[in-house]
Amino acid sequence: MTSVQRAMPWLVAVAALVLAFTAWQAPPAVFTPDREVLFQVSTIDALMIGDYTGSATFATLAESGDFGLGTFDALDGEMVALNGTFWQATADGQVHRADPSMTTPFAVVTWFDSDIVIPYEHSSDLDAIMAATDTRLISENYFYAVAISGTFDFVTVRSFPRQEPPYPPLAEAVANQFTYQDVTGTLVGFRSPAYVTGINVPGYHLHFISDDRTQGGHLLDCRMREGNGALDITPRMTLWLPETVSFIGADLTGDRTQDVAAVERK
Amino acid sequence: MTSVQRAMPWLVAVAALVLAFTAWQAPPAVFTPDREVLFQVSTIDALMIGDYTGSATFATLAESGDFGLGTFDALDGEMVALNGTFWQATADGQVHRADPSMTTPFAVVTWFDSDIVIPYEHSSDLDAIMAATDTRLISENYFYAVAISGTFDFVTVRSFPRQEPPYPPLAEAVANQFTYQDVTGTLVGFRSPAYVTGINVPGYHLHFISDDRTQGGHLLDCRMREGNGALDITPRMTLWLPETVSFIGADLTGDRTQDVAAVERK
Numbered sequence: 001m002t003s004v005q006r007a008m009p010w011l012v013a014v015a016a017l018v019l020a021f022t023a024w025q026a027p028p029a030v031f032t033p034d035r036e037v038l039f040q041v042s043t044i045d046a047l048m049i050g051d052y053t054g055s056a057t058f059a060t061l062a063e064s065g066d067f068g069l070g071t072f073d074a075l076d077g078e079m080v081a082l083n084g085t086f087w088q089a090t091a092d093g094q095v096h097r098a099d100p101s102m103t104t105p106f107a108v109v110t111w112f113d114s115d116i117v118i119p120y121e122h123s124s125d126l127d128a129i130m131a132a133t134d135t136r137l138i139s140e141n142y143f144y145a146v147a148i149s150g151t152f153d154f155v156t157v158r159s160f161p162r163q164e165p166p167y168p169p170l171a172e173a174v175a176n177q178f179t180y181q182d183v184t185g186t187l188v189g190f191r192s193p194a195y196v197t198g199i200n201v202p203g204y205h206l207h208f209i210s211d212d213r214t215q216g217g218h219l220l221d222c223r224m225r226e227g228n229g230a231l232d233i234t235p236r237m238t239l240w241l242p243e244t245v246s247f248i249g250a251d252l253t254g255d256r257t258q259d260v261a262a263v264e265r266k
Numbered sequence: 267m268t269s270v271q272r273a274m275p276w277l278v279a280v281a282a283l284v285l286a287f288t289a290w291q292a293p294p295a296v297f298t299p300d301r302e303v304l305f306q307v308s309t310i311d312a313l314m315i316g317d318y319t320g321s322a323t324f325a326t327l328a329e330s331g332d333f334g335l336g337t338f339d340a341l342d343g344e345m346v347a348l349n350g351t352f353w354q355a356t357a358d359g360q361v362h363r364a365d366p367s368m369t370t371p372f373a374v375v376t377w378f379d380s381d382i383v384i385p386y387e388h389s390s391d392l393d394a395i396m397a398a399t400d401t402r403l404i405s406e407n408y409f410y411a412v413a414i415s416g417t418f419d420f421v422t423v424r425s426f427p428r429q430e431p432p433y434p435p436l437a438e439a440v441a442n443q444f445t446y447q448d449v450t451g452t453l454v455g456f457r458s459p460a461y462v463t464g465i466n467v468p469g470y471h472l473h474f475i476s477d478d479r480t481q482g483g484h485l486l487d488c489r490m491r492e493g494n495g496a497l498d499i500t501p502r503m504t505l506w507l508p509e510t511v512s513f514i515g516a517d518l519t520g521d522r523t524q525d526v527a528a529v530e531r532k
Contacts, residue, residue, distance in 0.1 A: 037504070043461055045461055046407075138514065139513075139514040140518070140519075141312075141507065142507060194518060195309055195465055195518050196464075196465070197463070198462075198463060198464075199461055199465070235506075236504060236507065237507075238504045238505075239504075239505075240501070241407065241408060247407060248404065248407065249405070250407060252406070252407050252460060252461050253460045
């Protein structure tokens, strides 16, 4: 028996042990998240009445989508999620990466898969963009994630500065407003059915982020020279309610439809 | 070298290979469904306007909960789910097991876990039952699955007969009504926040099923001699929208709050 022959069974044993350890260490089959779900933290009415206490972390949000919008604890800026990166457009006109440990009081995300492509060939203001997009919906009754990338004559955005408790209602908080000229970037957001009143924003809710990720915020107005849109038809929605003292005690009765419409486009 | 010494490395190798194969064969960690989700098929307003076309099977529903209520394709009776069994209370006063292949146009289910226990020691009409239950909620802003088992002086339920297309709105469909005396059974349903208007029924929505599973329907009225309630605090909700022609084309704009309230308790 040569030394190689003597060593052979031990080599096999070691190889098998390595194999066993590798198999044991292997992660379980990855759970594929349902990509066709709009995942929402809290309700728009809770935000309207001033519940700005962060409840879900951005780490949690990132498990539920790679695309969307929202805000931050204490209403500290506007959130834009695009291609899996979460951005914070603060009221000083800066854009930062959001840290996974930061929290949000209100956010909407999904896994973006383009179902419908829309070329916008003519110069269009925001109303024209929304009207052209509406003609391509398969139904008014589904949610749509909306990504419109283009070149803009101008984009007007707003961003709220960090608020101090006791928090004012959203309609009374004072935002900073910025208008950017000749900018390329993406409108990021959702179109939701009329029946979500009280929970989310009916119709379009769009934020903006520039291609160079230096400008962004909640979209108030724009004129697009040309661009391309993509819609992700989203027939499911999950509402994740905060387990915070402020949400538990919030008075969410009453109709804030007019307030929501005013804050979205003022 | 003895024969045992010679065999030892091979024994280790075989043992390691068996271990490797076992680890490789082991099922992945079982995905635990989120038990704290209220899972809903379609919207109450779609049902109100007469969209009775079944979209989700009861097999699908059973993957999302073991407790709840709803109706059937063509509005053919009232559904009660209790302890994982789905019952169909038809308009002829009968109660059948629902077949997994049957479909529903509207249903709400969850995995029932009792969080709050409520004894009802005094004779109570339905308003008193709801008022006593309301005092035990931790917040008006969450969903609650509600199971109230008791002995009833009477229970009045209704059940719609199977409708023929073109379907009438729910407020115009004619239900059969039954009053059962001296019956033991369970009120099965949900309490939802005010902000679900348009999507689900705000407040209480209860069905009934008798202990012997021969009587049931949508609860209109009752008087309970004594009973015990259990609430399952449910801070998440998933809305599953039908991909049917009738839902896609449904006009879900407009406010049907009054219609919903009238149909629930007329």
